Amino acid sequence: MLYEGFDMSIFVGRPALDFTCTAVMPNNNIDSAFNLRNNAKGKYCMLLFYPLDFTFVCPSELISMNNKIEDFNSRDCSVLAISVDSHFSHLAWKNTALKDGGIGKVNFPMISDLKKDISSAYGVLHPDGIAVRGTFIIDRDFIVRHILINDLPLGRNMEESLRVIDSIEHHAKYGEVCPADWSKGKPAMSPTSEGVKDYMNSLSR
Numbered sequence: 579m580l581y582e583g584f585d586m587s588i589f590v591g592r593p594a595l596d597f598t599c600t601a602v603m604p605n606n607n608i609d610s611a612f613n614l615r616n617n618a619k620g621k622y623c624m625l626l627f628y629p630l631d632f633t634f635v636c637p638s639e640l641i642s643m644n645n646k647i648e649d650f651n652s653r654d655c656s657v658l659a660i661s662v663d664s665h666f667s668h669l670a671w672k673n674t675a676l677k678d679g680g681i682g683k684v685n686f687p688m689i690s691d692l693k694k695d696i697s698s699a700y701g702v703l704h705p706d707g708i709a710v711r712g713t714f715i716i717d718r719d720f721i722v723r724h725i726l727i728n729d730l731p732l733g734r735n736m737e738e739s740l741r742v743i744d745s746i747e748h749h750a751k752y753g754e755v756c757p758a759d760w761s762k763g764k765p766a767m768s769p770t771s772e773g774v775k776d777y778m779n780s781l782s783r
């Protein structure tokens with residue numbers, strides 16, 4: 579059964595839902611009117627929903643993201659972490675040392691979804707009132723191109739998100755499609771019958 583509030587208007591190939599909210603910025607300033615569309619304008623954007631601050635799998639994910647933030651920046655992709663915690667909780671978590679369960683000075687905005695409107699609109703609000711681990715990659719035209727939703731115990735692989743962004747960019751530049759296990763630098767294929775044949779033949783060489 580789908581979670582209550584799941585909105586089927588949000589799916590791959592459709593525009594992302596815009597929102598304005600309160601966010602803790604990388605420099606720890608509070609932006610009370612942070613807007614998704616303004617932040618994402620003309621570039622890629624990744625929404626990283628997670629359950630709660632000061633928990634278990636969540637700090638490992640946000641720290642992993644922060645360790646790779648330059649890789650996302652180099653792809654012109656902004657990253658937004660979102661949970662149902664207040665901005666006060668986000669700030670306290672950032673100001674807590676890693677050895678004490680904190681995340682340190684992560685270099686991406688942390689969105690407060692205290693009213694749970696954003697998590698509900700994006701279909702990731704768990705019946706327990708927290709967000710499951712939802713990843714949404716939005717392209718330069720504000721279109722959702724990738725969705726991944728993990729259950730609460732399952733941490734995500736940030737390298738996979740980078741691979742997806744590379745795939746979207748490759749298709750946009752060259753018109754080629756990216757087959758299974760494709761990564762940047764590997765051959766892609768023309769979306770034609772001949773293209774499939776050429777690609778499959780290349781695997782046996």
